[in-house]
Amino acid sequence: MSVVRVAIAGSTGSIGTQTLDVISRSGGEYEVVGLGVGSSADAVIAQAKSCNPKMVAVSNEEARKKVAKALPRVDVVADLAELARDADVVVNGVVGFAGLSVTMSTLQHGKRLALANKESLIAAGPIVQPLRTIKGAVIVPVDSEHCAIHQCLRSSTDAQREVRRLLLTASGGPFRGRTAESLQEVTIADALKHPTWSMGPKITVDSSTLMNKGLEVIEAHELFGVGFDNIDVVVHPQSVAHSMVEFADGSVIAQLSLPDMRLPIAYALGFPARSDIAFGAIDWTQLSRLDFEVPDRATFRCLDLAYQAGRVGGTAPAWLSAANEIAVEAFLDGHISWSKIAGVIEQTMQHHDGLVPTTVEDILQADESARRFAALELTK
Numbered sequence: 001m002s003v004v005r006v007a008i009a010g011s012t013g014s015i016g017t018q019t020l021d022v023i024s025r026s027g028g029e030y031e032v033v034g035l036g037v038g039s040s041a042d043a044v045i046a047q048a049k050s051c052n053p054k055m056v057a058v059s060n061e062e063a064r065k066k067v068a069k070a071l072p073r074v075d076v077v078a079d080l081a082e083l084a085r086d087a088d089v090v091v092n093g094v095v096g097f098a099g100l101s102v103t104m105s106t107l108q109h110g111k112r113l114a115l116a117n118k119e120s121l122i123a124a125g126p127i128v129q130p131l132r133t134i135k136g137a138v139i140v141p142v143d144s145e146h147c148a149i150h151q152c153l154r155s156s157t158d159a160q161r162e163v164r165r166l167l168l169t170a171s172g173g174p175f176r177g178r179t180a181e182s183l184q185e186v187t188i189a190d191a192l193k194h195p196t197w198s199m200g201p202k203i204t205v206d207s208s209t210l211m212n213k214g215l216e217v218i219e220a221h222e223l224f225g226v227g228f229d230n231i232d233v234v235v236h237p238q239s240v241a242h243s244m245v246e247f248a249d250g251s252v253i254a255q256l257s258l259p260d261m262r263l264p265i266a267y268a269l270g271f272p273a274r275s276d277i278a279f280g281a282i283d284w285t286q287l288s289r290l291d292f293e294v295p296d297r298a299t300f301r302c303l304d305l306a307y308q309a310g311r312v313g314g315t316a317p318a319w320l321s322a323a324n325e326i327a328v329e330a331f332l333d334g335h336i337s338w339s340k341i342a343g344v345i346e347q348t349m350q351h352h353d354g355l356v357p358t359t360v361e362d363i364l365q366a367d368e369s370a371r372r373f374a375a376l377e378l379t380k
């Protein structure tokens with residue numbers, strides 16, 4: 001069997017470091033050929049010294065100079081999109097809209113995309129979708145819910161006819177069961193205390209508002225081509241059933257494992273073969289119950305804001321995602337309260353211009369406009 005060449009964009013983040021962990025535990029099936037970061041020079045230098053990639057991409061100029069000096073035998077480049085050139089699989093673990101170029105270039109090169117960066121697909125769905133027809137350009141989702149659905153769909157030979165509903169599970173985040181009133185005073189530390197998953201700060205805050213689930217609804221629509229009326233969200237606090245597919249005959253197929261992102265990462269790296277290493281295997285003598293409940297859509301308004309943007313389509317999801325990035329950043333910087341996040345996004349969406357995107361420039365412009373309006377909303 002030939003060695004699979006892997007490039008990791010966002011290699012020092014949560015997904016990136018876990019990808020390196022999966023690779024280091026695998027028996028030589030993978031070779032790391034590229035690492036990409038924004039500005040984490042020291043961390044990527046340390047990674048490169050242990051896994052010897054041919055290329056390191058660093059978008060920040062100062063950081064790039066430092067990396068180039070420390071790694072004289074490595075091709076140090078500015079553009080993370082170049083990582084796709086010499087890889088068989090690109091893991092996109094970049095945070096936020098910045099991951100778009102990696103998603104696009106990977107598919108344009110006809111390479112497999114292990115996609116953890118949901119924002120690129122959500123914001124640029126109309127631009128990214130046509131690239132999926134390129135030979136070899138396959139998206140395997142690393143998001144745990146979508147990885148679960150991807151697995152469940154393998155039980156169907158005619159998904160178009162047989163799939164009735166996708167059921168995305170949500171842990172409910174740290175504020176599940178709380179009232180809107182009691183959430184007025186929550187702190188940044190409270191929002192970062194996720195009950196079941198350990199992730200980066202942006203996605204953890206998104207989980208606390210249910211925007212993460214809203215974005216995942218749009219992501220599921222883009223990945224699997226299922227309409228918004230047939231995608232439901234079910235709160236499942238244990239995060240063991242990672243999502244489910246309901247079929248026409250009434251069967252529901254779910255994928256179960258303990259919360260461990262290394263499972264979806266290993267799945268995407270090895271697809272279509274399954275990994276020999278069991279990440280998150282369940283000890284059935286310890287698992288006593290699985291609970292399911294409906295989401296509180298009145299308190300966690302971001303979920304419906306996402307459904308609305310998804311149904312509008314075009315650049316609306318790009319606006320939603322950009323407004324959310326601005327609002328979450330402002331919350332993490334202590335500029336706005338947690339309960340203001342949904343309001344900033346809702347008000348920003350009032351300015352959405354209905355542009356139908358045909359080029360990547362249209363998406364970039366939508367992103368920029370939404371960020372500008374969201375920044376104005378922050379000051380109100």
Ligand code: MG
Pocket residue numbers: 143144145216
């Ligand atoms: Mg997820």
